[in-house]
Amino acid sequence: MRYSKFIGRSLREVPKEAEAVSHRLLLKAGYVDPLVAGVYTLLPLGWRVMHKIEEVIREEMEGIGGQEILMPALQKKEQWLESGRWDGPGEIDPPLFKFKDRRDRELALGPTHEEVVTDLARRFIASYKDLPLAVFQIQTKFRNEMRPTGGVLRTREFMMKDLYSFHANEEDLDRYYLEVLKAYERIFARCGLKVLVVSAHSGTIGGSESHEFMLPAESGEDKALYCEHCNFASNLQKSGELKSCPDCGQSVFTASAIEMGHIFKLGTIYSEKMKAYFVDSVGARKPLVMGCYGIGLARIMAAAIESKLGHDEHGIIWPKELTPFDVHLVSLEGGQDTAESLYDAMEKAGLEALYDDRDEPAGVKLTDADLIGIPVRVLVSKKSLAAGGVEVSSRSDGKAEVVPVEKLADKIKEVHER
Ligand SMILES: [Zn+2]
Incomplete structure (x- = not known):
């Protein structure tokens, strides 16, 4: 492409509110353009980087048997009432972007797709012979953030890869969860990111076990606790009291970090609430056992810049896999x-x-x-x-x-x- 004809050439001045290195450089070099707080246009450079990230993620998800689909961004209230996350004590945090259409029907812009995918599963999965099954999408999500910050690190509209898996029992979920964890490690390594895999809280997504993939970085809003002597790492919220490593006894360190991805063992919480059952090998009706797994694409773009090798005083330094x-x-x-x-x-x-x-x-x-x-x-x-x-x-x-x-x-x- 000819730079003379480009939409989104570099800027001489960068808006003062841009604090994170990635935010400053992405604006200055003409990768993104802000619309309102936490909402950006991806200019040709930024969009090309996103395509590169998509390719890496798609390859790894297909490599573990994920089938790609595309679910709608518009979601129906009735399904969110079934899961209990529309309002009340179980309301998702941050709350949904909700609105009414011209026939007074309430809709929401989806921040995640457990409801939509569980409904698909209860209609398409009948027997244990249909299991295991995994579907994923790379799609625009919406989060009704009170305070979007850090440029493209925390936005209100963003591209995300979300994978959902369905299993006949917990053992099979455990097996697949580990496969996803390894695929995530490969994705981040290919993007040139050295992430910590930390055990974490499940928050309003729910479930029995979850892991976050965290990149130590100054601009990170999260805190990770980690041991330099072994592989132990945890979210500070979860293990804040720890002074020494529970695995090897050495002292632990804390670091600011960016949450790059989050995976969850959901178990049967959604399938029970939404009555998503299958018939097992002896003819018994059982709730589907589920997992869900997310990665934010713009976060990978920003984090690649935030990491030590991703920039210097002159600008961005892309790894081979992500360069536009x-x-x-x-x-x-x-x-x-x-x-x-x-x-x-x-x-x-x-x-x-x-x-x-x-x-x-x-x-x-x-x-x-x-x-x-x-x-x-x-x-x-x-x-x-x-x-x-x-x-x-x-x-x-x-x-x-x-x-x-x-x-x-x-x-x-x-x-x-x-
Ligand atoms: Zn240790």
């Missing part, structure tokens, strides 16, 4: 013609290139390239051509070298791999 483009091609004075033909060749070869073809001074273009954070930069100028080709550099270590044009493809690959 493979290459940032920059033409400087005397390099325009070569850059044009290189851009055509990259398009034909299926290499995703952001091409800065603007008529701007070198300083502006290079500053923007650092800010946007694409891992490989290719610079074409009179100087580089005189030195024998184009200058290829890595955003992470800044190392640059001039390579002949015909060796460029191999060089780009090499920089991506290191």
Whole structure:
């Protein structure tokens, strides 16, 4: 794509209220644009990163047998009354975005889909032969937050992957829950994130056991308690009293952290309330045993920036899996013609290139390239051509070298791999 034609180019000024590093950089580099508090447009750069995250998540969910579906964002009151989460003491926290349609029928914008999916299950699952079953979606969710903060870390409208699983018994749920936990670890590792897996409270989602995936980061709103000597980690709310590790006895540390994902063993709480039964192998009627598993996509985008290797004083540094483009091609004075033909060749070869073809001074273009954070930069100028080709550099270590044009493809690959 040509940067000269881009909607959402970099900003010179960033709104003062942007405190988190990810918020500042995403605004400044033109990845997102705010509409009202906690609601953002994803501009081309941001939307491309979200697609990359989606690909990673989809692969891993399909790898553990998840079937992709898309449930509606609009949900019906009757199902939420069945689960007891519409209002009263069991009301979901934060409360739903509720409204009436023109026929005075009450609806809500879904923050989660236990009600909709349990209703599907009670109509489509009849026998133990239909089990286990897992469905997932990547869809827009709504949370009626009182105080959205931290840019894209806590928003009122956001993309989420939610997976729901159905089982004949607790043992099978335990087995699958562990498979999901491992798939989540792979997702975060592929996105370049070192997360802690912590046991957590189930909150208003409910259930017997839950784990959160937390990324230690200064801007995090949650607190994680962890041991440096073994794998023990917990949500501070859950284990706040602990002074030493319950597993190995060493002292424990606390850190601010961002909650990246949350998985729950729901058991039969929803299936009993909503009468979702199946017939087991001896003909008995039993409630379905359920699990639910969520990941926020924009949180991955923000957290990748918040993490130590995700930014420096000049801007964003994307990991290979999440970068919006493979290459940032920059033409400087005397390099325009070569850059044009290189851009055509990259398009034909299926290499995703952001091409800065603007008529701007070198300083502006290079500053923007650092800010946007694409891992490989290719610079074409009179100087580089005189030195024998184009200058290829890595955003992470800044190392640059001039390579002949015909060796460029191999060089780009090499920089991506290191
Ligand atoms: Zn320990």
